[in-house]
Amino acid sequence: MRIAHVTDVYLPRLGGVELQVHDLASRQLRGGHETLVLTTTAPAWPAAPAPDEVPVLRIGRDGGIGAGPYRAVGARALGELLQAHGVDAVHAHVSAFSPLAWTAARLASAGGPPTVVSVHSMWHDIAPLVRRFARWQDAAAWPVQWAAVSSAAASAVRDALDGTPVAVLPNGIDPAAWLLPDRPPTAAVPTLISVMRMVRRKRPRALLRTLLALRESHPGRFRAVLVGDGPLLPGLRREIASAGAAGDIQLTGALDRTAIRALLASADVYVAPAPRESFGIAALEARSAGLPVVARAGSGVADFIGHGVEGWLVHSDEELRATLGELLDEPGRAAEVARHNRAVAPCVRWETVLEAADALYARAAAFLGRRAPAQENA
Missing domain, CATH: 3.40.50.2000 (Glycogen Phosphorylase B;)
Known part of the structure; x- marks a missing residue:
């Protein structure tokens, strides 16, 4: 399966989202999926990825309106980019402010690829603001699979989306x-x-x-x-x-x-x-x-x-x-x-996280009446 991880923030910027997206995409690549990262975060220096590293497409840097790592990228341009790369599934990574990831999530309702939206932050303090935005966008009706990194985070997402089911997809660790x-x-x-x-x-x-x-x-x-x-x-x-x-x-x-x-x-x-x-x-x-x-x-x-x-x-x-x-x-x-x-090893480990992610991609495909492609070596 060709999976595009869409995230506003990414390496070399350091943080929990940046490291987890990198680690998840890398583990999936080694497990047989084809993965790439789409981000608006600029590189610290021009460099080609190593042969065994996940390809990174840094978009919206030429004239895009924004500040810091964030840039405005239109839905049409993002959709064409995903189509050009033959993406089978989108994994959008959302935090408190993630314009690129929200745009990617919205594409599913316009015929885009099956999409999982992972929320990496606690929305409790901004739930009213997110709820207003989600209702304006009709986000609860999007044919996407919502997820959050913990039970506590999922409860706030569920509340902001007026009761929409939200799965738990934790961060991974070895x-x-x-x-x-x-x-x-x-x-x-x-x-x-x-x-x-x-x-x-x-x-x-x-x-x-x-x-x-x-x-x-x-x-x-x-x-x-x-x-x-x-x-x-x-x-x-x-x-x-x-x-x-x-x-x-x-x-x-x-x-x-x-x-x-x-x-x-x-x-x-x-x-x-x-x-x-x-x-x-x-x-x-x-x-x-x-x-x-x-x-x-x-x-x-x-x-x-x-x-x-x-x-x-x-x-x-x-x-x-x-x-x-x-x-x-x-x-x-x-x-x-x-x-x-x-x-006693903790219950959270990469094996269970990768299995859960695959199940969420399949569920997202089912929302669109499609069947999720299998891994290359499955």
Whole structure:
């Protein structure tokens, strides 16, 4: 099957959507599908793809109206491009603002290819705005298969689309690539770790203030490492310096996956503070590595973290601080969950994600009265 992944944002821009679209398209290519990516994100430099890499078509860059990675691309031009490349199925990747992906989704109602629309963000805070736009576009009647990356994200999409069925298609991971060797007993000074973009939605400032409060109640009892870059990073560094906490709380900036895995190997508990986390791939990587995860209930992380099994789900910043304090006071609880996480692989893995994606393409084809083409080596 020839699948076009349509996404406004893509590499070299870094983020959860960009990396997951790349990984999904690459896995599908290696599994026998033909895949390509259509995006309005400009390259950092001109370069031809490697022979085993997914082809990328960067469109709308010549005179297209827009800002940043976003460009206006007309439905007719996009439809002709998909037809010229013989696309059998479209996978449109939507976030909070995705004009190209929305245009691709709308093409299904005008005779375009079977289309799956994956929502990668939490629409809870913008549901009224999305609902008005969707009703104006009559999006609930489009012959597309809607999906979201978690149960929490799917509920908001379903609400915005007035009850339209929404499947869950999670982000993929190879748990074995993250699993770490068994460790000695918990260190005398355990390490808390979190990986996120330093932007308001991820709530790094709230996490920092939680850690500073924990430092007051448990002085010298832990260290923390926060990984990631973003506009809030300089302010967070100033706040740490002002509190005299540089020896206890470290901000590393952006790191690649190899460096993050190395940090996870020396950490004891992973913390995911955002209640509006649509999936939480960094938390899943940490859970796959064997770390207990403390996350917000109601976020996408709850799809793979059971309370008291793979970690703990909390409902507020106060409960987050209290739970971390309890784990510092009773380190055996975290060690027990870590043993479980190392012994039992998470339910989310690439094999199940790829099977689910194929089923969604078939369902999208059925909406149009077509039969989805098989894989080349099926």
